[in-house]
Amino acid sequence: MSDAIISIQGVTKRFGEVTAVERVDLDIRAGEFFALLGPSGCGKTTLLRMLAGFEQPSEGRILIGGQDMTGVQPNHRPVNMVFQSYAVFPHMTVFDNVAYGLKVAHTPRGEIAPRVKEALAMVQLSGYEARKPDQLSGGQRQRVALARALVKRPKVLLLDEPLSALDAKLREAMQIELVRLQQTVGITFVIVTHDQDEALSMADRIAVMESGHVRQVASPQTLYEFPSGRFVADFIGKMNLFEGKVVAREAAGLSVEVEGLGRLELPADERAPAPGRAVGIAVRPEKVELTRSAPPEGSVARRGTVTQVAYYGDVSYVFLDLEDGPALNANVINDERAAEPHFVKGETLWAAWNPRDFLVLGE
Amino acid sequence: MENWRKHPLVFWAFSLPPSFWLVFFFLVPLTLVWGYSFSEKRGIIGTELTFTLDNYLRALEPIYLEILWKSLGMAAAATAICLVVGYPVAFAIAFASERLKPWLLLLVILPFWINILIRTYALIAVFRTRGYANFAYEDLWNAANWVLNTVGLGQLQLIGERFEPMALLYNNAAVVAGIVYAFFPFMVLPLYANIEKLDRSFMEASLDLGAGHWRTFFSVVFPLTWHGALSGIVIVFIPALGAFFIPELLGGTDSQMIGNVIERQFKSANDWPFGAALSFLLMYATFFALALRALVAGRKGGGALDA
Ligand SMILES: Nc1ncnc2c1ncn2[C@@H]1O[C@H](COP(=O)(O)OP(=O)(O)O)[C@@H](O)[C@H]1O
Ligand SMILES: [Mg+2]
Numbered sequence: 102m103s104d105a106i107i108s109i110q111g112v113t114k115r116f117g118e119v120t121a122v123e124r125v126d127l128d129i130r131a132g133e134f135f136a137l138l139g140p141s142g143c144g145k146t147t148l149l150r151m152l153a154g155f156e157q158p159s160e161g162r163i164l165i166g167g168q169d170m171t172g173v174q175p176n177h178r179p180v181n182m183v184f185q186s187y188a189v190f191p192h193m194t195v196f197d198n199v200a201y202g203l204k205v206a207h208t209p210r211g212e213i214a215p216r217v218k219e220a221l222a223m224v225q226l227s228g229y230e231a232r233k234p235d236q237l238s239g240g241q242r243q244r245v246a247l248a249r250a251l252v253k254r255p256k257v258l259l260l261d262e263p264l265s266a267l268d269a270k271l272r273e274a275m276q277i278e279l280v281r282l283q284q285t286v287g288i289t290f291v292i293v294t295h296d297q298d299e300a301l302s303m304a305d306r307i308a309v310m311e312s313g314h315v316r317q318v319a320s321p322q323t324l325y326e327f328p329s330g331r332f333v334a335d336f337i338g339k340m341n342l343f344e345g346k347v348v349a350r351e352a353a354g355l356s357v358e359v360e361g362l363g364r365l366e367l368p369a370d371e372r373a374p375a376p377g378r379a380v381g382i383a384v385r386p387e388k389v390e391l392t393r394s395a396p397p398e399g400s401v402a403r404r405g406t407v408t409q410v411a412y413y414g415d416v417s418y419v420f421l422d423l424e425d426g427p428a429l430n431a432n433v434i435n436d437e438r439a440a441e442p443h444f445v446k447g448e449t450l451w452a453a454w455n456p457r458d459f460l461v462l463g464e
Numbered sequence: 465m466e467n468w469r470k471h472p473l474v475f476w477a478f479s480l481p482p483s484f485w486l487v488f489f490f491l492v493p494l495t496l497v498w499g500y501s502f503s504e505k506r507g508i509i510g511t512e513l514t515f516t517l518d519n520y521l522r523a524l525e526p527i528y529l530e531i532l533w534k535s536l537g538m539a540a541a542a543t544a545i546c547l548v549v550g551y552p553v554a555f556a557i558a559f560a561s562e563r564l565k566p567w568l569l570l571l572v573i574l575p576f577w578i579n580i581l582i583r584t585y586a587l588i589a590v591f592r593t594r595g596y597a598n599f600a601y602e603d604l605w606n607a608a609n610w611v612l613n614t615v616g617l618g619q620l621q622l623i624g625e626r627f628e629p630m631a632l633l634y635n636n637a638a639v640v641a642g643i644v645y646a647f648f649p650f651m652v653l654p655l656y657a658n659i660e661k662l663d664r665s666f667m668e669a670s671l672d673l674g675a676g677h678w679r680t681f682f683s684v685v686f687p688l689t690w691h692g693a694l695s696g697i698v699i700v701f702i703p704a705l706g707a708f709f710i711p712e713l714l715g716g717t718d719s720q721m722i723g724n725v726i727e728r729q730f731k732s733a734n735d736w737p738f739g740a741a742l743s744f745l746l747m748y749a750t751f752f753a754l755a756l757r758a759l760v761a762g763r764k765g766g767g768a769l770d771a
Binding site: 153154155174175176177181182184185186188190191192201202205206246249250253 | 663665666668669670671672673674675676679683684687688
């Protein structure tokens, strides 16, 4: 791909017995906001550190801006990193922290102060130049780390779990601000996170990782609506997952025998698994419709008893036991003001859904 | 022991022996010697407390001041060498693999298990004219001579006509080397402790921002581990200043340090009041250095130095 600013080619990283990253191929495009998403220990940080140059791949190679980075030291790479711990130098003022990378690069004296000022304005820290890091809040320290990296005008900015240490409110604000910042400076951002909401809401594209492997690379919406496999389907968002077996495959669709749901006729394309194959059948909670009266002809519906209702304000999670055994989770949007819950525990309801909303997961 | 107030008996039972120890084996002798420093000699072994300042005045005579300055210089040189060599060593240990680390630390501490006097004598065996250092030098010289002869440059005598052993012993350099050898672990250990707890991401951030390794050391590592360096400097410098058997064993006639002068007063010269005054001058200097260190640490401290 010609517009790839970062090209990760067959990269494997081993630490002794542990394989942290395994045969990863990944292209990151210039100017995009890219997220590496996965559970803790899946190798995200290791992959990011290989981009920064703190770890060397055991196999494969990494190109940045078309140049092979094999053997290139961190201080000679056109990338900068915002560390998870921020790593703002405690013995320097905010100004000196931000100016450090410029001084090191022998930037002309007259140029340093205006650029530091500009970078601090960008992260809304104007006026904090003389402060020491221990006089700043966690969120402010993070902005210093951001400014310190951005002032170098790197080709790529690497961020390792940048928001994990912030409280929920500040985190949400920073998510929006990071996106705004990325759009302003136009630099490629590669962010590591284990928080799917963060990745979904911020990134243009996401690579989902599991135990060292990249499972799927796609836009947030594609990941959510068309996950490539069980891991991604389960990891991103909430999911009702049933076990099934393909009975027949025709042009019109797929016939699947599903445990607890019986026979389902689902739309499918030519890539659908062959008859006899075990498959996972999945449907998102918000795509299940709950009604008291029998649903109209044509939709797939099953009866179930409400076992629990979890109220979140904007949405309620309703948990049902279907008549034939399996548990089902449905989300109900509370779009009308009401003093009483819409559904209550013990009630018997119809759960209905559109066959098109079912996912058929192979492997 | 937060609730020691509730159990005063336990508290006293535990704190009495150490207090007793401190008072009778530290404070009392120290006070006695302090008293000597204001006393006058009477007869062969007798002294009388007369609150005289003569001992101190005598200690400030040029001959003794010169020795004091020289001692300060030698102790400072030894401390500086310990610092410069100690940093890379402490670094190497801090960055060694978890498996190797305890062994490297053991290597640093191991010499403590052998009496310092014996270790100093061992240095004599290394440094003397027919010692191990000169043996190695001789082998090198012979090898170089052989090479020169072989390539036909033998008659130019570029490295001298015959092997001359180096005079490594009985001079100031030998004394400094001996002090470095004796107190080096005291520098390495606090440095190691500080480097070990230094967050690696500070160094990585510096590299990431384009700094080389030297720049990273001087701009980031050193300012953040200066605390350990300061501790190392103090606990090497103080005993180095008081050294007496190292200069006696390794030094020449003009290598005596203030420790030797003090020792002589208590032994051969048998002038305890003057020896006591010299000792306390050193002690005052030490207190001054410690106070200065506390002041520097206190001013710069708070955030930066402890981080
Ligand atoms: N320096 C290292 N030495 C040994 N193992 C490591 C090292 N760094 C990471 N690992 C291992 O590699 C795996 C991936 O780690 P990491 O990339 O930090 O995961 P993540 O950032 O996704 O939580 C983990 O099993 C971790 O223990
Ligand atoms: Mg991580």
